[in-house]
Amino acid sequence: MKPASFVPIVIILIVLSVSVHADTNTTNTTTDDSFLTKLFIDVKAFPNDGYGFVQLLMVGAAYGYILMVGSNMIKDGSELLLLVPSLAGVVGSVVLPVLGAVPDGAIVIFSGLGPDAQTQISVGIGALAGSTVMLLTVPWVMCLFGGRVSINNNGEYNYIRDKSNPEWKKLDPEGGFFNSGVRCGPLIGYNAKVMIVTLVSFLIVQIPALVKHCAKTDTKEECNSPPIAALVGGIVAIALFCFYLWDQARIANDDEAKEGKIDEVRKKALERGLMSIRGLLPLDQIRDRDGDIAIDKDSKRFKAFLRPFFRKYDVDGDEVMSLEELELLLRDMGEKPSKEQVKDIFDKVDTDHSGSISFSEFVEMMCDVLENNDSLHPVASLTTNGTRVVEPLLNKESSRSGVHEGGASDDENDGEDNDEEEEPEVPEDLAHLTPKQQQRRILIRSFGTMGLGVFLVLFFSDPMVDVLSSLGDRIHVSPFYVAFVLAPLASNASELIAAYSYSKKKTEKSMTISFSSLVGAACMNNTFCLALFLFLVYFKDLKWEFTAETVCIIAVEMAMFFIALRRSHPMWTAVVVALLYPAALGLVNGMEAAGLD
Incomplete structure (x- = not known):
């Protein structure tokens, strides 16, 4: 085990020691004697002053880092399965998307399980909306910068080497910012259409809520959105989730993006001697x-x-x-x-x-x-x-x-x-093994890494929800905005880094891999994570008061749908996509100020 592997364990011990110290010096305001309550500090017990705020930030940073480590372990462990040829196809099409959605799904679930679910569920919708908007904007722009090549006077992208020019470079530093861009395969447009289809579940629950006037702040207390809408929406989301996995498996053999990702993982394993x-x-x-x-x-x-x-x-x-x-x-x-x-x-x-x-x-x-x-x-x-x-x-x-x-x-x-x-x-435990023995050892290492990552994510998502909710209360900002900005940094950092890493290869295939992973993550949020959210609303008898948040998600995905239909992406599109992130926050704030929940 590398020294860096011990860092999360050290942080966990520090967090737990802080919790014990705080419990012995403050009065715990809760009466819940559950295991997690005894293990993790009640963040409401921090003093309501500057020192307490700093303590909250430190604990939140520790939890966030652990969630990020857990997310990366899930990603790394699942990608190891791509090294086993008999599993590579199903792993690339089914396993990777599902495991990639686990961190966001965990935050959504735990946001609605507490005694104050109607209030804390704002953290869940904030994490869901923030994850979707962030993945479709911030890493998209980073990929455009990382993968851009020059565009010549004929509008052709500089991917093919000019053998007659010994000074040839993909990106001419003298060419100017707007004379560069990227191209990607047609798969992105197809995946974008699937993404739009998966928005159906939002409409199923949102339209009845509007009929019941659940979007008006002056009648908010009278909101009585039909519970059956949440149940039907959750069932449809599960059906779309199954359809998405089936569709990805169906096109796996013809999917250049998935083939490219499998090959890149194999190349890295070979280079590292794994x-x-x-x-x-x-x-x-x-x-x-x-x-x-x-x-x-x-x-x-x-x-x-x-x-x-x-x-x-x-x-x-x-x-x-x-x-x-x-x-x-x-x-x-x-x-x-x-x-x-x-x-x-x-x-x-x-x-x-x-x-x-x-x-x-x-x-x-x-x-x-x-x-x-x-x-x-x-x-x-x-x-x-x-x-x-x-x-x-x-x-x-x-x-x-x-x-x-x-x-x-x-x-x-x-x-x-x-x-x-x-x-x-070359790891000593693999260097002397036969090919079949290497594959068995890779399977063991993969499941061990993924298992520990899932454990960290599930174990620390609940206290992280409490931190985000408490942070919003202390700075007098809705927990939605706090979760919108901070939760994706912990749960989706691995997707952001991976997408940017692929884009730096500056090829059409690498750009297709990068964009495809981002659109796929949005599809998983619209199906897997949303289904968990809607089932919480139904079984916990919560009110659907998320009109502004729903409109925000739909608006951003519609905008990215039209951008993703293009195979050519000049750099001016980076400016448009970059503006969508602050525009999404502004849209929610503006709708709430106008009287919409």
């Missing part, structure tokens, strides 16, 4: 109908997967690979062959005895390696204390300097250069 190339692409599973890479020298996707590694180890950038470069590459792919094995493989591919192999020859060679699982055996040695270590790389520094911006591009490649370099760190 698994070997044969552990990632086992022949007995790779031909399943799950959207995985086919081991075929003519496979466009297989070539795209291997090309970054070929470029990385083509140190001199001459579009061919020498014997020494090939040895470095195979070792970093987890194969660890002997020098004699590398020489035999090289001589077999180098039929013209030129002393180098081209990319097409390299692809053919990798097909042979993957199809013959016994051709290369990992070589490990024992230190004096008996610890198993992997044989060190030859001239590792030269392999790190082998990344060059001007690498060659094949016909199907749109310029996926410059993957961020990371030093491979």
Whole structure:
């Protein structure tokens, strides 16, 4: 376990120690003797002064950080499942979206379970609205900045390398801000249409509430929104949730965004030494109908997967690979062959005895390696204390300097250069395992990481709701606004970082991956999280007094729907999208000031 893994545990201990200290020095105002009440401090017990406010902020920051760590652990653990070929298709289509919605869903649930549910439910609707609006605006703008390329005078986006121009760059620094932008695949437009369909549940509960005058502040006490509307809306939301998962699984084999995400996770695992190339692409599973890479020298996707590694180890950038470069590459792919094995493989591919192999020859060679699982055996040695270590790389520094911006591009490649370099760190518990053993170990590690992440999220969501509610009371602001701004920072940080990371690759595929994940998260909020919210309203007999919040969500999603229909996104769209976030808050505030709840 890395030292950073202990940070959440240390923070938990600090929070608990603060709770015990506060309980012994203040009078607990609650009579609830539940387990969580005894474990976590009642934030209402903090002094109603500056010191108490600082204490509240510190505890809130600790809870928020733990929720963020838990969300990241859920994301990291679920992405590990993408490394198991037989599970990759269903994980990318079903598991990742569901687990990504767990943090927001937990906050929604706990906001409506307390004794003061009608008041605290504002935290839940704030987290739901804030998560949706934030994911569709802030990371969208970040992705536009991270993935933008120059637009030439013909309106073409600068993704294809100009081989006649040695100074070619995707983004010309002299081109100007508004002469740049991004392009994405047609999948974003399709997902945006699905997002609009999932808004139906909001309308089912909101329209009857308007008929009952639940939007008027002067008749707020008389609001009696029909409970059956919340129940029907929740059932429809669950049905749309199931439809969304089915639809994503249906298009999984033709979904370039999901394929790209799976490939990126595999590349990272290979670069970090988490698994070997044969552990990632086992022949007995790779031909399943799950959207995985086919081991075929003519496979466009297989070539795209291997090309970054070929470029990385083509140190001199001459579009061919020498014997020494090939040895470095195979070792970093987890194969660890002997020098004699590398020489035999090289001589077999180098039929013209030129002393180098081209990319097409390299692809053919990798097909042979993957199809013959016994051709290369990992070589490990024992230190004096008996610890198993992997044989060190030859001239590792030269392999790190082998990344060059001007690498060659094949016909199907749109310029996926410059993957961020990371030093491979082969875990000792995986280095000596066979491919099947590596996959079993990955499954164990994945479920362990996800389980701990889910535990942290569920365990700390309830006290976090109390903190957000109390913070709103102390600064005399509706808890909705506090949750709208702060809750997504803890629950959706992983989606924001992942989307921006993909966008920096500056390709159409990477932009499709980034935007698709954001629109997909909005769909999950409209179905999974909203269903939980509506069931709370029904079973807790709460009033639906969220007209302004509902209009805010629908307005932002409608605006993003028209933007997402475009495949080309010049940078002026970043300005429009950036303005939607403050406009959403202004819309809620304006509607409430005008007499709408």
